[in-house]
Amino acid sequence: MKLRLPSGMSKAINAAVAQRVAEEMAARNQGAPANGQKANGQGKVDFRHAIGVRVKSLYVNSPLNQVPAALRDAVNKAASMYEGVYGQGGSLLKEEYSSEIIPLLRPRAVLLRAGAIVQPFTGKMNIGRLNGGAVAAFVKEGGSVTPATYSTDAVILDGHKIMALADPSNDMLRNPDIDSAGIITDDLMSAIAVVVDAKGFLGDGSGANPKGIVKLLATDQKVTGTAITSANALVVIARLNSMQQKVKASNLPFEGNAPFWAFNSRTEFALRGLRDNAGYIFNDEMNQGRLQGHPFFSTENVPDGYIFFGLATQLYFGLERGTGEGGTPEITMGAPDFKNDLTSFKAVMKCDWKLKYDTAFSYASDFTYS
Template identity: 35%
Template sequence: MSKILELKKRRADIAATVQTLATQESGGTALSAEQLQQLDTLKAEFDQLGAQLARLEDAERMIAAAAQQVDTLNAQGAPPVRVPASPAQPTVKGGSVARMAVALIHAQGNYRMAADYADKNGFGDDVSAALNGGSPSAGGVLIPSNMATEIIELLRPKAVVRRLGTRSLPLKNGNLTIPRLKGGASVGYIGDDNDIPATEQTFDDLKLSAKKMAALVPISNDLLDNAGISPDVEQVVVGDLTSAVGAREDLAFLRGDGSNNTPKGLRGWALPGNCIAAPAPATVDAAFLQAVEDFLNALILLLEGVDANMVSPGWVMSPRTFRFLEGLRDGKSNKVYPELAQGMLKGYPVGKATQIPNNLGAGGNESELYFCDFADCFIGEDKALTIDYSKEATYTGGDGKLVSAFSKDQTLVRVIAKHDFGPRHVESVAIGTGVKWGK
């Protein structure tokens, strides 16, 4: 304990003793001669301690005011180089995957050189270790599960099917079997001396097996040259990767037919009786508005009528259908479904997906509208991804034409994921077909 703190503690003890004696006297109890002598002694000591304490505090203030900075010399006798402090760069979620891609591209596909590049540029020990474990025969670099999980989590806000509540389960050895109750129990009332009816339940299985999905992401080489300068570059790369994977997932999970080793989507799982035709577009009058209302209610009733759990029900529709319903007005110019402005329809969340086409049907002008309990749907997925690159490959652009990455000065990053999709109860899927609403 410093001398100053010691003196302050002693003064506090003296003050407490004096306070006790003063309280005794004010309560009507006369102090003895010894106690009066004690008071005088304590008062004198208190004043003496105060003077001593003041001198010590004055001395400390003088020393602090006269202090001079002393530079520590290094081994060569020169003062050390001072590096100004700078704030830490924010961590980009999924950025380790982007850094893996950048290192791989800079090393021209050489995994060992990529690991060395990652190490020298401070990409992180996890990135270096993952690249060191790469194998050309595997078709790319395996992204470890802990890194891949970040990418998978980022898919949720970008992939409509995931966002609406679909559950993700791990695929062990590429397969997963989920039992489901297919038929209910037989239960009834009986009279006296009657046999109890047999109670049986019928079970079935939802079997998921890994399907390989490849997503190609074109990235500007100018952007890659700036990698490592700013986390914004990592954010762009991660955003492009997750957007591409999310869009391809939605296409498979919504409309995949299950052929050629692809997942079967909601359209393929839906029972024929759960697919109903939408009312044809007509003059927007009371009759048409009622027909639309009856159609939407019929889709909901298909689930409610079979006692679907309705834990996380929701709609998925094309942007064209969404804008038509959002803009519907009654005869008094009031919006028919104003809650669509908040992303809800009849009390359930709505997801817009460009993966639902608007060119279906004989006339090439039809779309579809999905209503499903997404909590009853499952994505079985391998928790690892594989990443590779090419500067010479071609890809299909938005206009359907082939684009050369070499001529565009781009690099194609390929991400391979393995997953499958399916509902536990197919009765939890309802689809409106022949939707011609909107332009």
């Protein structure tokens, strides 16, 4: 029996497909790179849409799901626009596109927003690090300078697997509005970003977890916290100054290295509430998004009591591209939950955090509140 859509729904599908096709043709006529690129004025792939459409395509083409042929054709037409960015049967982004998911993670990942360096890799990647430098000294005529002794080691990026599960309703998956696919992408990427960010700060390296900043730092980069109260304001300022001094004392310049603060909302509003006889100490500056001259990021991925200060460009976020043709993330569909009218989707990617230098950050873990 051939299923037919109501005329209103069919018109909506046809209109959506026609618009997408028109955009794609316009992009090609303007000389934009082929397949998978949306006419957005810059010829870039809309990965939020591409991933979401791929999820819908997996759903409508599953033999477990009986969907109208017109809907399946519409979704497949939309998915075909992005076939150039997928490999290995359509579940993996091609290797050259793997890092394009970073903008989808950034809104919920403070460390990426702050400016951590994204480094794609395959398998493992060694990044050389020089632990010595040139030597200079004033000498008498005929004198000599003791030659520099160079020592090196490696920062090694390795793949730690992270998996996200999303259970969109089948109503959303059957929705003829192709653009709604982006909502599914948001759910998957937000879930990954929150965990990636939290482990970037506090990952302990146990099990499948990567090591985060706390475990990657030299032990003397930790500062003792204090009570964040107005009566204790001078001590709070001294502790914040100490955190900056520890990083600057390592001869890593702040200029060009994206210095920033990170803490959670409870700490943020405790700092905002500090007063002296002249009024609020930090609040006006924090209204401009800065603390002691540097940007701050407030995130619940940092626990109570913690404050971080560091140089974002000295932190690497390694994103494994996979092997052969396929990169990450890999997106697959599970069995439908017919009882609750849901379908599970899984996104898997491999990533890692590493510091180029173990003095590029400082932190405290024991600030308290009134």
